[in-house]
Amino acid sequence: DPSQPWWKESIVYQIYPRSFKDSNGDGIGDLRGILEKLDYIQSLGVDAIWLNPIFSSPNDDNGYDISDYCNIMDDFGTMQDFDDLLAAMHQRGLRLILDLVANHSSDEHPWFIESRKSRDNPYREYYHWYPAENGVPPKRFSFFDVKNDAWKYDALTDAYYLRYFSEKQPDLNWENPDLRREIYSIMRFWLDKGIDGFRMDVIPFISKDTTWPPVQVYSEGPSLHQHLQEMHDEVLQHYDMVSIAEGVGVTPEKALNFVDPDRRELNLLYHFEGMDIGYIPGEYKVPDPDGVDLLEFKKVYTAWDKVFEHRGWGTIYLGNHDQPRMLSRWGNDGPAFANAAAKLLMTFLLSHRATPFFYAGDELGMTNIRFDYIDDYRDIETINQYERIRQEVGDLKAFMDNQKMTARDNGRTPFQWTAGPNAGFTTGEPWLKVNPNHETVNAAAQETNPDSPLNYFRRLVALRRQHKTLVYGTYTLIDPTHPQVYAYTRSLEQEQLLVLLNFSNDPADIQVPGKDLDVLISNLPGVSQAASGLVHLMPWQALIARIH
Ligand code: ISL
Ligand code: CA
Incomplete structure (x- = not known):
């Protein structure tokens, strides 16, 4: 489009x-x-x-x-x-x-190498520093620090710098x-x-x-x-x-x-x-x-x-x-x-x-x-x-x-x-x-x-390209409480597609809208739909079908 x-x-x-x-x-x-x-x-x-x-x-x-x-x-x-x-x-x-x-950035970036040199370095404000005379900085957690502490003390200028990730990843100061x-x-x-x-x-x-x-x-x-x-x-x-x-x-x-x-x-x-x-x-x-x-x-x-x-x-x-x-x-x-x-x-x-x-x-x-x-x-x-x-x-x-x-x-x-x-x-x-x-x-x-x-x-990628319904179509969840199957429809203009995904190690049955499923792709051979509309799926079976 x-x-x-x-x-x-x-x-x-x-x-x-x-x-x-x-x-x-x-x-x-x-x-x-x-x-x-x-x-x-x-x-x-x-x-x-x-x-x-x-x-x-x-x-x-x-x-x-x-x-x-x-x-x-x-x-x-x-x-x-x-x-x-x-x-x-x-x-x-x-x-x-x-x-x-x-x-x-890295602590080996020239900005940080400069920034840590002195409190009046022109690059000081590129990072977040907390002077030690103000005490221990308010607690912040780090993802990758051994102590889980996001503030790292740097003796050279007697200050802490902030790093939410590793100590070699000082946070940049976007307020500057x-x-x-x-x-x-x-x-x-x-x-x-x-x-x-x-x-x-x-x-x-x-x-x-x-x-x-x-x-x-x-x-x-x-x-x-x-x-x-x-x-x-x-x-x-x-x-x-x-x-x-x-x-x-x-x-x-x-x-x-x-x-x-x-x-x-x-x-x-x-x-x-x-x-x-x-x-x-x-x-x-x-x-x-x-x-x-x-x-x-x-x-x-x-x-x-x-x-x-x-x-x-x-x-x-x-x-x-x-x-x-x-x-x-x-x-x-x-x-x-x-x-x-x-x-x-x-x-x-x-x-x-x-x-x-x-x-x-x-x-x-x-x-x-x-x-x-x-x-x-x-x-x-x-x-x-x-x-x-x-x-x-x-x-x-x-x-x-x-x-x-x-x-x-x-x-x-x-x-x-x-x-x-x-x-x-x-x-x-x-x-x-x-x-x-x-x-x-x-x-x-x-x-x-x-x-x-x-x-x-590859077939699935081609299918998404052929059917713009898979890209733009309205999504509607079916049977939200079905314990095994994730099912939904996608619809755009005249086309309505049904997606059935059995997320389980056991076969499953699900009632779906529409009869005579026109299966566009399935990961397992054979899809059976009873006269009642019930579809029987094998373990981990997935399919996309056109419905009328
Ligand atoms: O992967 C995580 C923990 O295992 C996430 O919390 C992750 O830290 C978070 O999603 C941010 O991730 C991104 O930034 C990180 C980097 O390590 C991740 O690889 C990256 O995707 C720091 O740059
Ligand atoms: Ca190589």
């Missing part, structure tokens, strides 16, 4: 560059590796690629700690490699979205207009090269009340929306691009504050509510022994559809580089059901009224790796939490068990290209272990099998 912005009809393929393809045998994925695999990416039918940060970084948090925003990380290649990649992508009609990490101007010029640098958008890391955190009141929620500080409007005026409105808020902590009630077009801020918000399902409320990433509550799952995604019913536009995802693999978390990765469940989750993602963000490897049904030893982990979050629990003499065994289900490294293992050594990812030693199941789960094997998850994904 040419009257609509391109990003509403796009499918975004997320690549974690470190883990996608290593072109030079150092064990780390890189830009040349992505370039080598553009044929594969194009064959999926996706429209855009979102790359996690590719900028110069000491890699305390795998590139989310940037020391030079206008250069390429050595591990990933050179600016020439970047220019080649962007040109090759555009030649194929693929758009490129980069990650803007502007809430914090000079800092904001620097960020805008970085954004223009990449946009002028021709990139097609930014995913904005923890953007709801950028504004801070610098009187540091005791608050539970650190997001949506007092000047946040003023800053975003300024960014829109200064930068965003001048480019044909998409701007995506990583919406940590943003509730459905607040979502339109970011993406209502009248407010002239951002285009899309990537919400987090779904990511809490299946974890014990109030605890940090502790899986609920009862597993995922499907009714809750339906409620959350239905509520988020409603948010954008009249204004704005949604996004949908079930996995990314911060989450375990979607198949292990929301599906069933055991041999009996893995293929069906992987296809079911794809069907869910590509049949919503929202822009899908599809995480590389999920088209193969990659699974959690479930490390037994702390030494196998590379992620600062897991390593620092382990250290904290060790120091507190907590339950390390329980922690390690939970990590098998929750750790970010589960979603970061190298992409499984082949059944060969290191899954064809590298000729060297991979930076993070390759999942041993690559002997059966890999792109090469799936390529030649018409029934593979990979080939199902």
Whole structure:
């Protein structure tokens, strides 16, 4: 639909560059590796690629700690490699979205090196400093600190600096207009090269009340929306691009504050509510022994559809580089059901009224790796939490068990290209272990099998392209309390489509509107509908049918 912005009809393929393809045998994925695999990416039918940060970084948090925003990380290649990649992508009609990490920089960024030197350094106000003579700063929590403390004491100037993530990720001071101007010029640098958008890391955190009141929620500080409007005026409105808020902590009630077009801020918000399902409320990433509550799952995604019913536009995802693999978390990765469940989750993602963000490897049904030893982990979050629990003499065994289900490294293992050594990812030693199941789960094997998850994904992408109802159609949940099946219709003009997803290990029956289902796609052969209208589904069966 040419009257609509391109990003509403796009499918975004997320690549974690470190883990996608290593072109030079150092064990780390890189830009040349992505370039080598553009044929594969194009064959999926996706429209855009979102790359996690590719900028110069000491890699305390795998590139989310940037020391030079206008250069390429050595591990990933050179600016020439970047220019080649962007040109090759555009030649194929693929758009490129980069990650803007502007809430914090690396402590090795020249701004911070200056800032910490003296209290009257010109860069002092680029960060948040709390002079020690004022006492201990008001308590704030950090995601990655061993002590969970967001204030780090720096003896050189006898002051604390704020960092919500690791101590090598000091928070930038957005209340300082000079800092904001620097960020805008970085954004223009990449946009002028021709990139097609930014995913904005923890953007709801950028504004801070610098009187540091005791608050539970650190997001949506007092000047946040003023800053975003300024960014829109200064930068965003001048480019044909998409701007995506990583919406940590943003509730459905607040979502339109970011993406209502009248407010002239951002285009899309990537919400987090779904990511809490299946974890014990109030605890940090502790899986609920009862597993995922499907009714809750339906409620959350239905509520988020409603948010954008009249204004704005949604996004949908079930996995990314911060989450375990979607198949292990929301599906069933055991041999009996893995293929069906992987296809079911794809069907869910590509049949919503929202822009899908599809995480590389999920088209193969990659699974959690479930490390037994702390030494196998590379992620600062897991390593620092382990250290904290060790120091507190907590339950390390329980922690390690939970990590098998929750750790970010589960979603970061190298992409499984082949059944060969290191899954064809590298000729060297991979930076993070390759999942041993690559002997059966890999792109090469799936390529030649018409029934593979990979080939199902391609058919599904084509179907979404053919049926604009899957993009724009009204979403209506059916049978909200059915304990096994997530069912909904999508309707647009004359067309009505029915989506049935059996999220369970058992067969299920469901009453649906309409007779004579005209099945457009299904992950399992055979769909039977009784004269009564009742449809019988196999375990993990998914289908999209036209109804009359
Ligand atoms: O992944 C999380 C915890 O495991 C989230 O709470 C995460 O910290 C939050 O979503 C912000 O994530 C983003 O910023 C982080 C970075 O580590 C993540 O990879 C990134 O997606 C700090 O830059
Ligand atoms: Ca490499």
